[in-house]
Amino acid sequence: MAEEMVPVYIMGKLYEVPAGLTIMKAMEYAGYRLIRGVGCRGGFCGACATVYRIANDPKLYVGLACQTIVQPGMYLAQIPFFPAEKALYDINQLKPEPETIFKLYPQVLRCLGCGTCTKSCPQELDVRAYMAAAMRGDIARVADLSFDCIMCGLCSARCPAEEPQYNIAILCRRLYGKYLAPRSKHLEERLREIQEGKFDEEMKKIKSLSVDELKKLYSARDIEPE
Amino acid sequence: MSYTPEMRESIKKVEATRPYRLHNDFPPMSLQEREEILRKFHPDYIEDKMRPIRVGVSKGQRMPLELADVMEGKPRIDPDKFDLSEVDYETDVLVIGGGGAGAAAALMAQEHGAKVILATKLRFGDANTMMAQGGIQAADKPNDSPVIHYLDVVGGGHFVNIPDLVEALVMDAPFVISWLESLGMMFDKEPDGTMRTQHGGGTSRKRMHSARDYSGAEIMRTLRDEVRNRYQDITVLEFSPAIELILDENGQCAGAILMNLETGEHLIVKAKCTVLATGGSGRLHYQGFPTTNHYGATADGLVIGYRAGVPLIFLDTMQYHPTGAAYPEQIVGLLVTEKVRGLGAQVLNVDGEQFVFPREPRDVESAAIIRECVERKKGVKTPSGMCGVWLDSPMIDILHGPGTIQRELPAMVRQFKRFGIDITKEPILVYPTLHYQNGGLQYNVDGSTVVPNLFAAGEVTGGVHGRNRLMGNSLLDVLVFGRRAGTSAALRSKEVKLGRLTLDHVRQWIRELKEAGIEPKVESPILLPDYTRKVK
Numbered sequence: 001m002a003e004e005m006v007p008v009y010i011m012g013k014l015y016e017v018p019a020g021l022t023i024m025k026a027m028e029y030a031g032y033r034l035i036r037g038v039g040c041r042g043g044f045c046g047a048c049a050t051v052y053r054i055a056n057d058p059k060l061y062v063g064l065a066c067q068t069i070v071q072p073g074m075y076l077a078q079i080p081f082f083p084a085e086k087a088l089y090d091i092n093q094l095k096p097e098p099e100t101i102f103k104l105y106p107q108v109l110r111c112l113g114c115g116t117c118t119k120s121c122p123q124e125l126d127v128r129a130y131m132a133a134a135m136r137g138d139i140a141r142v143a144d145l146s147f148d149c150i151m152c153g154l155c156s157a158r159c160p161a162e163e164p165q166y167n168i169a170i171l172c173r174r175l176y177g178k179y180l181a182p183r184s185k186h187l188e189e190r191l192r193e194i195q196e197g198k199f200d201e202e203m204k205k206i207k208s209l210s211v212d213e214l215k216k217l218y219s220a221r222d223i224e225p226e
Numbered sequence: 227m228s229y230t231p232e233m234r235e236s237i238k239k240v241e242a243t244r245p246y247r248l249h250n251d252f253p254p255m256s257l258q259e260r261e262e263i264l265r266k267f268h269p270d271y272i273e274d275k276m277r278p279i280r281v282g283v284s285k286g287q288r289m290p291l292e293l294a295d296v297m298e299g300k301p302r303i304d305p306d307k308f309d310l311s312e313v314d315y316e317t318d319v320l321v322i323g324g325g326g327a328g329a330a331a332a333l334m335a336q337e338h339g340a341k342v343i344l345a346t347k348l349r350f351g352d353a354n355t356m357m358a359q360g361g362i363q364a365a366d367k368p369n370d371s372p373v374i375h376y377l378d379v380v381g382g383g384h385f386v387n388i389p390d391l392v393e394a395l396v397m398d399a400p401f402v403i404s405w406l407e408s409l410g411m412m413f414d415k416e417p418d419g420t421m422r423t424q425h426g427g428g429t430s431r432k433r434m435h436s437a438r439d440y441s442g443a444e445i446m447r448t449l450r451d452e453v454r455n456r457y458q459d460i461t462v463l464e465f466s467p468a469i470e471l472i473l474d475e476n477g478q479c480a481g482a483i484l485m486n487l488e489t490g491e492h493l494i495v496k497a498k499c500t501v502l503a504t505g506g507s508g509r510l511h512y513q514g515f516p517t518t519n520h521y522g523a524t525a526d527g528l529v530i531g532y533r534a535g536v537p538l539i540f541l542d543t544m545q546y547h548p549t550g551a552a553y554p555e556q557i558v559g560l561l562v563t564e565k566v567r568g569l570g571a572q573v574l575n576v577d578g579e580q581f582v583f584p585r586e587p588r589d590v591e592s593a594a595i596i597r598e599c600v601e602r603k604k605g606v607k608t609p610s611g612m613c614g615v616w617l618d619s620p621m622i623d624i625l626h627g628p629g630t631i632q633r634e635l636p637a638m639v640r641q642f643k644r645f646g647i648d649i650t651k652e653p654i655l656v657y658p659t660l661h662y663q664n665g666g667l668q669y670n671v672d673g674s675t676v677v678p679n680l681f682a683a684g685e686v687t688g689g690v691h692g693r694n695r696l697m698g699n700s701l702l703d704v705l706v707f708g709r710r711a712g713t714s715a716a717l718r719s720k721e722v723k724l725g726r727l728t729l730d731h732v733r734q735w736i737r738e739l740k741e742a743g744i745e746p747k748v749e750s751p752i753l754l755p756d757y758t759r760k761v762k
Binding site for chain 2: 016020021022027028029030031032034035038040043044045067068069082086088089090091136143145147148150151173174176177181184185186187189190191192199200202206207211215217218219221222223224226
């Protein structure tokens with residue numbers, strides 16, 4: 001049975017590729033040996049941000065090339081790098097307060113709330129909502145809503161107010177993780193115990209055991225219940 | 227793209243056995259049962275898929291055929307013609323690799339006063355660290371201890387792990403968690419600050435710390451942001467892989483030759499100390515397996531480190547992750563995080579029956595899945611001819627309450643939703659996929675290697691995980707030893723005096739290949755896999 005082929009336009013040039021391929025594999029099928037616009041190939045790194053249109057449809061679509069299946073008549077262009085502004089800062093000198101956002105990213109207050117960013121997010125995050133939270137200085141809310149961001153840059157690329165949304169988001173996540181998240185008492189306790197040498201004797205002992213002794217100990221482990 | 231009618235018939239059986247299974251796990255194997263199933267079904271034990279390497283300091287060590295060919299490759303430059311006299315960059319510490327180990331090394335080297343260059347093949351952060359989903363182990367709960375963690379690690383690793391390295395891994399672990407928090411990483415926590423931790427395969431305590439199922443991504447983007455903030459001391463060179471190490475006339479490492487991947491231009495970096503943090507080799511697709519690894523995982527650091535004289539260990543053991551996606555076709559081989567089993571999902575055959583404890587160490591779990599499909603013929607066939615078994619994800623919401631899957635596994639939900647599968651309601655079809663290089667370059671607890679001023683950290687190294695790594699110990703490994711290597715390199719760099727730069731070791735390598743009668747099959751490091759269709 002002949003493979004079903006579909007026509008796609010890679011940067012305007014027509015290729016016939018097998019139906020069912022992802023955009024990334026279609027480009028490789030067409031003969032591209034990728035350097036830019038390819039990374040983890042699993043939807044986590046944001047290297048393969050792609051903008052496309054389909055013949056006879058005026059709408060612009062977005063997707064990750066490694067996660068999107070080709071459709072007939074797709075016009076494809078990749079945006080492997082976007083020059084969004086990133087503020088430089090010493091996280092230890094910052095305070096977890098609204099002014100920190102406004103000072104490092106004054107443009108946040110220029111956000112129009114148009115929602116183009118939300119429509120452009122391949123992770124389907126509500127970028128507009130976290131930008132609204134950023135304008136209110138609600139660091140915890142930005143951190144939570146933006147958590148699944150893979151920093152591909154498509155939001156910035158499409159933003160009429162030229163906002164670096166994904167960089168504002170990571171600033172808020174770091175402020176939250178460092179200053180606002182509740183501290184772990186058990187972690188601090190364990191650090192103290194290790195520093196005081198509480199496990200040194202036991203560690204020395206287990207390191208000196210023979211393989212047979214280790215096997216016996218291992219087989220007798222009690223497993224914490226589910 | 228959702229499941230076929232045949233698959234749906236099988237899912238009905240999965241649903242029928244679910245009420246009973248919710249409270250009954252298949253029993254774990256004894257150590258002896260583990261050995262038997264590995265011997266019969268694990269890909270590492272297929273004799274004719276391995277061969278000894280014929281040159282270099284670890285001559286005679288066995289490794290997969292695909293890796294041996296790359297290791298015995300022809301250097302990309304001719305050492306007799308290459309001019310080392312014009313140095314492009316001079317620095318205290320050169321870090322090769324832009325994943326978790328490289329970023330951690332760069333940060334610690336900078337903190338210890340070094341000027342750093344971080345060179346990476348693709349974008350900074352395009353690395354397996356970014357893709358790690360499930361979490362990072364650390365014994366920081368009251369019912370746990372570094373000693374219990376130690377025992378889990380060596381048991382999972384078949385009792386051949388190097389004790390000093392394991393001690394460093396488990397004793398540093400809580401400090402690594404604390405360090406990540408100080409940089410602003412967000413862990414999953416209870417409102418009172420208690421870490422939400424889960425089991426992983428082979429753990430005896432729930433010590434898997436996570437950040438939803440973006441654990442590695444959250445670590446990587448935080449470290450990357452921090453490195454970028456320290457731009458005055460750390461220079462990042464992207465799309466600039468190292469293609470050869472440079473030694474000096476006294477046999478010390480003195481930097482590397484980089485290649486601009488886009489222009490082909492060579493750059494010479496002279497460095498007082500060098501850290502190899504180049505990661506693994508899943509893109510060599512051992513035995514034809516698909517892989518969870520990122521595009522650049524092509525063994526580059528193994529190749530250049532070995533040529534410079536660093537011995538190898540345990541490269542005859544590769545990790546096949548038990549649960550790679552087996553359907554749909556577009557994502558075959560991609561990782562389905564072990565956190566799915568950590569949260570209680572079981573592994574089932576075509577009739578909806580359990581055949582293995584869901585949280586065996588990875589090599590054992592994989593071998594059991596291969597047996598179920600290959601020997602017992604109880605797998606589920608896909609339209610493309612693959613075979614898989616069910617991972618019963620809907621159990622998670624039943625066990626822990628509705629909404630748990632969406633909250634704990636958003637990346638997995640999103641991944642499958644893109645292809646029309648709702649993993650909160652339907653099980654996932656899985657089969658083992660090439661995931662990790664258990665072995666690698668030999669190194670010491672401070673990250674040093676036998677080559678003076680050359681350090682190594684992360685997946686490129688071997689020893690700490692023995693012959694099988696446990697889940698959550700890889701993110702831990704890259705950070706523990708990345709930090710140690712970066713610190714050691716910076717401290718050491720204050721004392722280093724470099725002599726005349728040479729490529730004598732490359733010349734020696736070419737001579738050895740010739741004397742052994744080897745006609746190299748490839749130029750290496752290969753840098754990138756080639757997935758282009760071969761046109762007529």
